[in-house]
Amino acid sequence: MTIPAFYTPPADLPAENGALIRTEPLPLALSLPGVDSPLPGRATRIMYRSTDSTGQPVAVTGAYLEPAAPWLGLGPRPLVVLAPGTMGQGDQCSTSLALQRGLVVGADDGQTTISIGYEVLAAYRLLAKGIAVVQTDYPGLGTTDRLHTYVNRVDEGHAVLDAARAARALPGTSITDRSAVGLYGYSQGGGAVASAAELQSGYAPDVRLKATYAGAPPANLTEVTAAIDGTELAGALGWSVSGFLQSEPALQAIADKYLNDSGRAALRDLSTMCVGDAIFGYAGRRSTSxxxxxxxxxxxxxxxxxxxxxIDEQRIGARKPTGVVRVATGVHDNLVPHGQARTMAADWCKLGGAVVYDPVSLPATGSPLINHFGPLLADQGPAVDWLAHRLAGLPALSTCALLPLQP
Structure with a gap:
């Protein structure tokens, strides 16, 4: 399907991280007319500058949503950066496009694509509380100049922090330099915001990060790789490998050594797919083939x-995060394994981080995908409420002392 011209970056990028490159009004697929503005808010598509894991400038797209609801807490309206969960690797899968189209269905060059904007649920919950939302598409997801570097810790963490800067630079919003910032993400997004919380002090000390919700973060990619192999989301292995090869070309020799014709074809195929396409086309596949x-x-x-x-350099949990972080993970999650997310929380506690660890108990099923996404839905309301309370100034006590007693 055709990607709008907005998503093609210019040849020259601004010098500052978070600087806006271009903006345009973004019509929301799910919106109602209101007295002063549409409900739940007015959206703007954005492109901004960030820095990738190789130190090079990169254009990233996303969306800013100005709430119609008032902020009833103390101080100026706060801002939450929403880092999306897995959307895929094709440019048509970007969350900002999904906000506009809701359901993306199309066919091009013989390939059918399906993408659902499921992150709208969390975004609209935040907007209803009067919290402004800026959402990042991540490097290469939407923008047509490169491949999306799926689960690259630094690329995603930088994109999250620079999205907050871009929102602050956007004219005509209710965000000010004093606005508190929160981060929200689950699955791929949970890893992105966890990384951002670790990187904030060195990369973006000007971002007033107060609290982070990191749900089911893929903190240890060695364990995650083994867990998703052969499951409904096996296609994510291809996204990871392709992204790693783009970020670190020196790994190409290893790829040439181990990938057979079927593997190379799968990587090419998956690089243009959304998560729905990958589930239909690659569910149950094993990387041994x-x-x-x-x-x-x-x-x-x-x-x-x-x-x-x-891969070891991608591990999250080795650096103390800024602000208080609520780590939630399903105790029966065997897609993004519960154990490695719990370890990340424990590692942060050892570093002196302020951590609220919340294991989510749901019945185990025979589907790793359901075991993973069940806690997303079950915990979303509590997660949004928790984040709103932190942004309103209510304290949260670290539960690190209790963590050894929790599953």
Whole structure:
């Protein structure tokens, strides 16, 4: 399907991170007329500058949503950066396009694509509380100049923090320099905001980060890779590998050694897919069919030092986060495994971080995808309420002392 011209970055980017490159009104797929503005708010599509994991400037798209509802808390209206969960790797999968179209269905070059803007649920809950929302598409998701670097810790963390800067720079909003900032994300988004909380002090100390909700974060990619292999979301393995090769071209020699024709074809195929396409096309696939040796990707990570070092650098939990962080993870999540998310929370506690750890107990099912996304829906209301209370100035006590007693 055709990507709007807005998503093609210019040749020259601004010098400052978070600087706006271009904006335009964004019509929302789900909107009602209101007295002063549409309900739940008025949206603006944005493109802003960030810096990728190689230190190079990158254009990132997203959307800012100005609430119609008033902010009833103390101080100026707060801002939440919403980091989307897994959307895919094709440019048509970006969350800002999904906000406009709701359901993206199309066919191009023989490929059918399906993308659902499920993050609208969290965004509209926040807007209803009078909290402004800025959503990032991440580097390469929407923008046509590069591939989306799926679960790249630095790319995503920088994009989240620079989205807050871009929202602050946008004229005609109710956001001020004194607005408190919160971060919200689940799954891929949970990893992105967890990374942003770690990077804020060094990369964006001007962002007034107060609180973060990190749901089901993929903090240890070695464990996540092994867990999703052969599940409904096996296609995410291809997105990870393609993104890593773009960020670190030196890994190409390892890819050439291990990827067979089927593996290379899968990476090309998946690079233009959304999550719905990947579920229909690759559910249940195992990476052993993609390799020359018949090894799964998780084994190759362990046996190749350069790849293992790159993956180890993606680990979240080795740096103290800024502000208080609520870490929520389903105790039966076996897609983005519960254990590695709990370990991230424990590691932050050891570093002196302010952590509220919340294990979510739901019945286990035979579907890893349901075990993963069930807690997203069950915990979303409490997560939004918790974040709103922090932005309103109510304190949250760290529960690190209780964590050893929790599942």
């Amino acid at each position: 993609w390799t020359t040796t018949g090894q799964p990707l998780s084994d190759i990570i362990r046996t190749e030092p350069a790849l293992r070092a790159f």
